[in-house]
Amino acid sequence: MSTPATTPLTAGTRRLIPLNHALPWIIAAVCLFILPYVFDSRSALTIMNQMAITIVFALSYNMLLGQGGMLSFGHAVYMGLGGFFCMHLLNWVEAGLWLPLPLLPVFGGLFGLFFAFLIGSFSTRRAGTVFAMISLGVGELVAACSVIIVIFFGGEEGISGDRTMGPEVLGWDFGPQEQVYYLTALWLLIAALGMFLYSRTPIGRVANAVRDNEERAEFLGYSQRHVRWMSFMASGFFAGIAGALFAINFEILTEENLNLTTSGSILLVTFLGGVGFFVGPIIGAIVFTLLQTVLSLYTEIWALYLGILFVATVMFFPGGLAGLLAMHVLPWKLGKIGHLVVPYAKMLIPALAFVLSAAAVLEILFHKRHAGLGDHEMNLYGITFDSHGAMPLITVLAIAAVSLFAIVKLAPGLKAAWDDATHMGGHHG
Amino acid sequence: MSVPAIELRGLEKSFGLAKIIQGVDLKIDKGERHAIIGPNGAGKSTLFNLITGKYAPTAGSVHLHGQDVSGKKPFEINRMGLSRSFQITNIFHNMTVFENVRCGLLWSMGYKYSFWHMVNGQRHLTEKADEILEQINLTSRRNVVAGALAYAEQRALEIGITIAGGADIIMLDEPCAGMSHSETDLIVDLIRKVTEGKTLVVVEHDMGVIFDLADRISVLVYGEIIESDTPENVRASKAVQEAYLGTTLEDAG
Numbered sequence: 001m002s003t004p005a006t007t008p009l010t011a012g013t014r015r016l017i018p019l020n021h022a023l024p025w026i027i028a029a030v031c032l033f034i035l036p037y038v039f040d041s042r043s044a045l046t047i048m049n050q051m052a053i054t055i056v057f058a059l060s061y062n063m064l065l066g067q068g069g070m071l072s073f074g075h076a077v078y079m080g081l082g083g084f085f086c087m088h089l090l091n092w093v094e095a096g097l098w099l100p101l102p103l104l105p106v107f108g109g110l111f112g113l114f115f116a117f118l119i120g121s122f123s124t125r126r127a128g129t130v131f132a133m134i135s136l137g138v139g140e141l142v143a144a145c146s147v148i149i150v151i152f153f154g155g156e157e158g159i160s161g162d163r164t165m166g167p168e169v170l171g172w173d174f175g176p177q178e179q180v181y182y183l184t185a186l187w188l189l190i191a192a193l194g195m196f197l198y199s200r201t202p203i204g205r206v207a208n209a210v211r212d213n214e215e216r217a218e219f220l221g222y223s224q225r226h227v228r229w230m231s232f233m234a235s236g237f238f239a240g241i242a243g244a245l246f247a248i249n250f251e252i253l254t255e256e257n258l259n260l261t262t263s264g265s266i267l268l269v270t271f272l273g274g275v276g277f278f279v280g281p282i283i284g285a286i287v288f289t290l291l292q293t294v295l296s297l298y299t300e301i302w303a304l305y306l307g308i309l310f311v312a313t314v315m316f317f318p319g320g321l322a323g324l325l326a327m328h329v330l331p332w333k334l335g336k337i338g339h340l341v342v343p344y345a346k347m348l349i350p351a352l353a354f355v356l357s358a359a360a361v362l363e364i365l366f367h368k369r370h371a372g373l374g375d376h377e378m379n380l381y382g383i384t385f386d387s388h389g390a391m392p393l394i395t396v397l398a399i400a401a402v403s404l405f406a407i408v409k410l411a412p413g414l415k416a417a418w419d420d421a422t423h424m425g426g427h428h429g
Numbered sequence: 430m431s432v433p434a435i436e437l438r439g440l441e442k443s444f445g446l447a448k449i450i451q452g453v454d455l456k457i458d459k460g461e462r463h464a465i466i467g468p469n470g471a472g473k474s475t476l477f478n479l480i481t482g483k484y485a486p487t488a489g490s491v492h493l494h495g496q497d498v499s500g501k502k503p504f505e506i507n508r509m510g511l512s513r514s515f516q517i518t519n520i521f522h523n524m525t526v527f528e529n530v531r532c533g534l535l536w537s538m539g540y541k542y543s544f545w546h547m548v549n550g551q552r553h554l555t556e557k558a559d560e561i562l563e564q565i566n567l568t569s570r571r572n573v574v575a576g577a578l579a580y581a582e583q584r585a586l587e588i589g590i591t592i593a594g595g596a597d598i599i600m601l602d603e604p605c606a607g608m609s610h611s612e613t614d615l616i617v618d619l620i621r622k623v624t625e626g627k628t629l630v631v632v633e634h635d636m637g638v639i640f641d642l643a644d645r646i647s648v649l650v651y652g653e654i655i656e657s658d659t660p661e662n663v664r665a666s667k668a669v670q671e672a673y674l675g676t677t678l679e680d681a682g
Contacts, residue, residue, distance in 0.1 A: 200547050202540035209532045212521045218503040219481065219513055220594060221536030230542055 025193060032185040036178055045177045046249075051289040052188040053245045058269045058281035059195050060238035065267070066275035067199055068231040069211030070124070071132045073263055074139025075239060080258035081115050081142070082108035082240025084153060086247040090161035101166045101174050105187050105244040112240020113233055120232035125225055127214060136260070143259040158254030161247070174248070184245050191241050196278060198234055207231045268310050274320025283321045301366055305359070331421035343410075343417040350406035356381070357400035364393050432495040434459045434598050434628040435480060439489035442475055442652075449475045451652040452489070457645075459597075462629040464639045467649035468672065473632045474516065476649065477602055480630070481513045482506040493598065508536070512596035516603040516632075518583045520590060522576035526567050529575050529586055531558045533593030558593070564623055565589040581612040585619060592623045599623075600630045605638050617642060640664070648672065 035048060057079055064070040086108045093099050099107075123134040146153035153159070164175045172179045198204050206227050209217045214224040247253060256262065265288075273284020288306070295302035317324050331337045360380055367378045367387040378387035385392045433456040442450040449472045457463045467473050478484045480491055482503040490499040493509050521529050531548065534557055540546060548554065562568045565585045570578060575586060584604065592599060604620060605613045617638055620629070633639050639646060640660045647657040650672045656663055663669055 197547065198544055200549060201544045202535045202546055202548055203542045203544045205528070205532065205548055206535060206542075208524065209521055212523055213519060215483075215503075216515075216519045216521065216590070217532070219507055220533050220590070221504050221507040223502065223504045226542065230544075234544070 025189070028192075029189055032189065035185075036181055042177055045181050047289060047293050049177075049181055049184050049245075049249045050293070051286055052184045053242050053249065054266075054269060054285035054289050055282050056188055056191045056245065057239060057242035057266055058273065058285045059192060059278075060235045060242060061266045061270050062275055062278075062281045063195060063198070063207075063231055063235040063238070065270055066277075066280065067204065067211065068207045068228060068235075070127060070135075070228060070232070071267075072135040073132060073260065073267070074135040074137075074142070075235075075266055076258050076260070076262035077119070077139055077142045078112040078116055078236040078239035079243040079246065080146075080253065080262070082112035082243030083247045083253045083257055084159065084243075085111040086244040087159050087161050087251075087253050088152075090163060090165070090247065090251075091159075094162055094165040099166055100169050101163055101248065102169055102183055102186070104248060105191075105241045108242075108244025108247070109237045109240040112243060113237040116233045116236020116239075120229045120236070124228035124232050127210075127224070127228060131228075139258075139260050139263050143255060146255040146258050153255065154253075156255070158252055158257075160252040163248050163251055180249055184249065187241060187245055191238050192282070195234075195238055199278065203227065203230055268306070272310060272313050272320055274322030274324075274326075276319055277322035277326065280320050280322035283325075287321060299363065300370075301362060304362065334421065334424060336421040339417055339421045343414045347407070347410050347414055350403040350410065353403035354400055354407060357396045357403060360396040361393065361400060364396065431459060433457055433492075434461070434494060435630065436492040436495070437480070437489065438492070440476075440479060440486055440491065441488040442472075442479055442484060443487045449652050450479065450486075453649075453652070453654055455647060455654060455657060457628060457630060459628055460626060462624070462642055462644045463631070464643035464646045465630065465632045465649055466634075466636070466639055466646060471649045472652040473649055474602065475652075477513070477600060477630075477632055481511065481600060507594070507596070510596045511598040511600065512591045512594055513600040514587045514591040514602055514604060516606060518580075518587055520575045520583060520586050522574070524575055525572050526575055526578065526586055527558055527562065527571045530561050530589050530593050531555075533590040534558055534561075537594035537596075561589050561593050565619060581608055581616070584608065584612075584616060588616070588619060588623065596627075598628045598630070602632050603634060604631065605633060605635050613638060 036045060039045070039048065057075075060079075061072070061075050064072050064075065086104050089097070089099065089104060089107055119138055123131060123138065147155060163180070164173045166174075174180055174183060206217060206222050207230075209220070210222065210224045210227045217227065218224055243253075243257070246257065269284045269288045270281045271284070272288060273282065274280030291306060291309070292302065295305060299305070313320060319326065328337065328340075331340060363380055364378065364387050371378070371387065376386045376388045378385060378392075435455070435457040437453050437455040440450055440453040441448070453476065465473050465476065475484065479486055482498065482501050482505065485500040490497050492498065493506070493511060496509070498506050498509065521532060524532070531554060534554060535541075535548075538554060538557065540548075540551075540554070559568070559571075562571055565588060567582060567585060567589065570582060575583065578586065588601070588604060591601070601620065605616055608616060613635060620631075620642065629642075631639075631642065643660060645658065646660055646663045647654050648663060648666075648669050649655075655668045655672060656666045658666070
């Protein structure tokens with residue numbers, strides 16, 4: 001970073017926002033704008049909307065986990081409650097309340113903020129395990145309430161509404177999926193930018209300080225508890241926005257929006273993407289939503305694959321996908337990224353073979369157990385075979401074994417290439 | 430006589446049945462450089478933690494500038510103008526050197542819990558942080574991640590964070606622990622420079638440092654202060670020599 005200009009003449013002309021900081025946001029905005037022209041089917045729009053909501057939710061979750069060091073098992077509460085309130089608001093709009101739909105996420109955010117204020121007042125007293133346990137307890141509690149307090153949560157069938165009843169905005173009534181997409185995309189941008197800027201404010205930075213060393217932060221004049229509480233409220237606010245977007249998109253909220261499964265999956269999404277980077281949760285949300293929607297078209301055991309992916313990420317790439325990308329910045333800067341292409345390409349073939357054959361083993365076993373009686377015919381990767389025969393299973397197991405062997409054999413070479421690419425100098429000793 | 434910067438009245442601290450601090454009375458004047466020495470296990474760190482608010486006293490009280498602060502939280506005590514360093518280096522390892530110092534400045538410069546300022550855009554904040562980096566000779570390491578600094582540099586950064594907030598009482602817990610002779614000389618010079626005109630309380634094992642730096646020395650043995658006087662008088666004191674078995678002080682020459 002260069003030293004700031006201090007002469008009075010240049011001081012006034014300093015740009016408020018340097019162009020290179022704004023560029024990624026401009027690119028993101030343009031992409032969001034043209035995406036519906038590229039993927040114009042109804043289901044594509046639905047997936048993109050879902051992605052946008054998950055991104056906002058995951059980013060808000062990372063304000064806790066990544067930036068504040070708070071592991072929450074109950075973050076769905078704030079998105080869910082924000083969503084439920086917005087659903088009621090939509091119903092009041094239907095009854096005559098004047099509220100344009102694009103403003104609904106503001107209220108979702110405020111509801112999320114309100115509940116984060118209430119619950120955070122006691123849950124953020126301590127960090128670490130205590131916080132995690134309280135979040136789990138509160139998550140359970142609210143999910144249980146949703147079945148009990150039927151007048152608000154609508155019991156098992158949840159509550160639903162109609163988003164098109166509000167006043168039209170610029171001639172849009174938000175009936176068509178495309179209009180909803182642009183509304184969601186706009187709020188995605190606003191929320192993401194808001195969370196990004198928050199991370200660069202004094203409180204955002206002090207949240208990092210408390211995460212890294214709460215004792216030190218206390219001796220710098222900051223109450224660790226207040227810092228955590230504020231991070232928690234900010235996170236609840238943005239989670240509430242995600243809840244409002246969910247209400248707008250799906251027009252129904254159920255117990256599922258509050259329960260521990262949803263809370264757990266957002267942890268998964270965030271970790272998969274990488275908690276140490278602002279873009280991590282964004283990457284995680286995109287990959288997760290894609291895998292979830294695309295994989296579930298092809299296989300019934302998609303959740304198993306997601307689980308395996310999660311475990312593999314935690315074990316081998318604790319920095320997540322974003323961390324994996326960031327690892328390559330160094331070879332890039334050293335001008336040695338090219339050195340990695342060949343070793344990567346070599347590794348790709350056995351790795352792909354292993355993943356596909358291992359998946360085939362699981363699929364065949366699953367088909368054997370769960371296909372209808374007498375239904376022995378199975379189609380996998382365009383090949384039709386008898387899933388109950390021994391041959392197919394033996395074949396895929398053999399491929400898996402051979403490709404695993406090849407991976408193990410190639411690994412030292414890849415490591416050497418990596419060491420070479422991440423060090424200065426010509427030759428690797 | 431003016432109000433002392435720090436005053437301890439009948440201070441006691443027990444952990445379970447173990448009475449670590451047993452009735453300490455001490456006055457430290459404004460602008461004084463005061464050292465606390467004592468054998469291992471004498472309770473120096475506990476005394477330090479009682480004054481800075483990490484522990485609440487079992488009995489007795491701590492006064493800063495005449496105000497009773499017993500039982501107050503560290504952040505409240507810090508806001509009253511007392512700042513401390515740690516025996517085990519306690520910096521923000523994942524942040525750059527510059528960001529570490531900036532964190533030490535945020536509260537005192539009035540940013541508090543603000544979420545409506547952009548930290549990078551605050552010219553005064555940046556200038557002030559750079560000034561402190563200059564003072565602790567870490568300007569060249571400005572953008573290095575603190576965890577990657579050499580040990581002596583981390584100690585200097587620790588002091589930088591401690592003084593950044595402009596507190597008028599500085600408490601340093603073994604600032605020279607684990608340092609070589611030449612590094613120790615540098616850090617003592619640094620301490621002298623950055624605590625100019627401030628009240629300094631320092632716990633240290635290195636007697637050379639103590640006798641070099643302190644105006645007054647308190648000797649803590651088994652949770653009690655057996656002597657509190659000028660370096661010369663402490664050196665001559667029979668009680669102190671007995672406590673130290675006559676070795677350490679003579680070694681310090």
